Structures are given as structure tokens and as C-alpha cells.
Amino acid sequence: MYVGVDEAGKGPVLGPMVAAAVRADPDDLPPDVDDSKRVAPDRREAIAATLRDRDDVAVAVAYVEPDEIDAPDTDMNTLTVRGQARAVRAVAAAGDRVVADAGDTSEARFARRLDDCITSLDRTDAVPGVAVEAAHGADEDDPLVGAASVVAKVARDASVAAIDAAYPAYGGVGSGYPSDPTTREFLRAYVADHGDVPDCARRSWSTCTDVLAAAEQSALDDF
Template sequence: MPFGVDEAGKGPALGSMFAAAVYLEEPDELPDGIRDSKRLAPERREELAAILQSDDRVAVGIAEITPARIDAPETDMNSLAVAAHAEAIEGAADDLKRAADTTDSLSGLCDACDTDAERFARRVTDACSLEALSVDARHGADDDSPLVGAASIVAKVERDAHVAALADEYGEIGSGYPGDSTTREFLASYVDEHGDLPPFARESWSTCEDALAAAEQTGLEQF
């Protein structure tokens, strides 16, 4: 399986979702310590991501799914996960072409973002513009496959950098996940001050809808 694909940020109420594809002809040549990104400290994830992206033998593709795409009424998160995986694979293929390597036939493994892993693999294959592409998908692939683990690291580091950039501009926003009290407090405070959601909010998420509703209720109670 010369490439692995995984995503980060499917569930947050704030910010983009990212997917990464990592290609390496000989997976045994991956740096030591590769595993599912959730099992690594942030500093170690950043170190490994930098090693992967600086290694000429490794091709990396990254896809970003913005809140605007997530909120579009004609789509859903499963379809967007498919699109993210496909776009990341195409990005890795472009990286291979720039390195003058062959992309005539590519095969790899995705961490399945659907209850039906085979269906997810078929949908990713159909969404890719590449010919001679073979995609497999499994649940828990980020634990079982070093290449998928590598992709999970790159995707998570991209998502973390995205959140850090938002925090630099807007103040502490937490992780962006609905269960994070800092995220909920940021949303409540922002809506209270501006009367609207921040531009990087997933407006269709119930967490964001609830923040707006709470602010509107507070406003009504003041009259």
C-alpha cells in the first residue's frame, strides 16, 4: 500500500477539516515513531510531520474543507470526507509528478469515514480524477497502517496550525470541538459582542445555532 490517507477535524464546530495523503514506495523507510496522531504529543507530531514533508522520497497531498463547504446545504459530512480524501490523493499524485516519479498506477489505504468501509473506498475511487487507482478503506487504519498513521499526523498538524492561526487573530478559541468549554465560551462571547457567529464557524452545527439562539434570547429578555 504505497499511500495512506486520513483526516482531522471532521467534528469541530469551528474551522476547517483537513485530509492528508502520504505516499512512500517503501513504507519501512518511514521515520521511527509513526502511529495514530492521537497517540502522540503535539511536539512529536510536528517533528514527524516536518520530517515527512522534507523527505524527497515522500509525496504528500493535503486537502482543506472549509466551513463554507461544510455548511453548503447540498452536501453532507460523509460526502465531504470522501472529497477530502480524494483531493489529498490527487495532491500526493501531483507531488509525485513534480518529483518526476511515476503515477501510472497508484494504490493505497484510507481510514474509513463511513460505517461501510467498502462503500467509502468505492466513493473515494470514483471521486478521484486519477486513472489506474486502487483504493482500500478500513476502520482503525490509522492504528494498523504506518502510512495511514503518517497521514493522520500530517492532517492533525495542519488542523492544529489552522486553529493556532485563528487564535492568533481572534483570541483563544480552544480546540473548536463542541465538548470544549473554551470553545463554547468563545462562541458565546463572540456572538454577544458581534451579534453573529465568527466567520470560521460551522453555522449549520447545533453548537453554533445554540450560541446564536442563546444570544437572541438574552436580547429579548432585556426588553
């Protein structure tokens, strides 16, 4: 048996990064499973639901929340390893082959770090004896990694929908990405009302720093 693992939501300023792992025989996957970016949203949700409903497929999701992302002693590559490893440890068994979408410029380094995080005997949930490999573009080339990318994207979208519902007074939070005008307007309006970014925001992102600086400057100008 082997496990595919991928993540969604590295770049947004709002919400968690989400990693997902899928353990299955590739023949048991829906025939149109693919990299989540190449699958329509409705079909992504249908694929994710099918995977979760099947007894011969194991699915796990792990969340890396904004407070963990903002920690000063970490970086995005480490967070990606950590999130992917959490998801893999929830479904993998000794002897499994693990294929990951590489979250580092070096595929070998990412595979080595992921292997260490999955198999470390310092952890009570360690899974020894797995064989880990990583490749750029694995979400396009490997069906199980594609399946994991779909599950991660659906879970990430659900997190954004929950954030949106939590702030009904602001007319929507958008996609959560810094380039989204709706997201930026939500942050500007929230900071204007509360003097700080919301808990769902990654305050270490430059988007938040810029919004807070602009609000401070505006307050000085009005003084």
C-alpha cells in the first residue's frame, strides 16, 4: 500500500495551511482524480467525499494554524514538513511507500526531513519503516498525491468559508490570498474597527504589517 500527501494554503494571509494524506490502492481512486488546481470546485468536493466514504481508502487532514505559522522559530518549509507528516502519521502503516509533493527546492532534502518527522521514535505516533520520496509536480504526476491535493484544497476552502461566516459584518473575506482585493479590504476594515488584525490572520505576513502601518499612519494624520 502507499500514501500520497500534499498541502494547500501556503501563501494566504488568512486561515490555516492544510495538509492531507490519502492511503489507497491507486486503482481504487476516482478515474478523474488530478492536481486540485486542474479540477473544478464542485468535482473536487465530490472526489473528496467519495474518498472519505470508501472503506478501502484512508484519508487524514492536518491543520497548521496561523499562530503556528507566525512562530518566530520556524519557516514555511519546516511547517510544510510538519503538516504533511501529521497527516501521513494518521494513516500510514509500517512498510508503506509515501509519495509527497516536494515543498522545498531540493526534493531529496524534503524527503529526508519528512521521513525523519514521520519515523522519529521520539514521537508516540511515529510510523517506522516507511519509504518516503518527494517530487516537484507530484500532485500532477501521481494519482495518490493528486487525491491528497484535492482533499487538502477542499478542507482549506471549508476553513475559509468558516472564517467568512465568522465575520458577517464585513461583507466577505475573499479567498484569503494577499492579492485578493476583498481580502485586503476585510483586513483594512477590521483593523480600522479593532486596532489589530483578526485571529484568523497570519500577522507575520507583510500584508498584515502593511495594513497595520497604514492604519497607524492614518491615525497620526487625523491627530
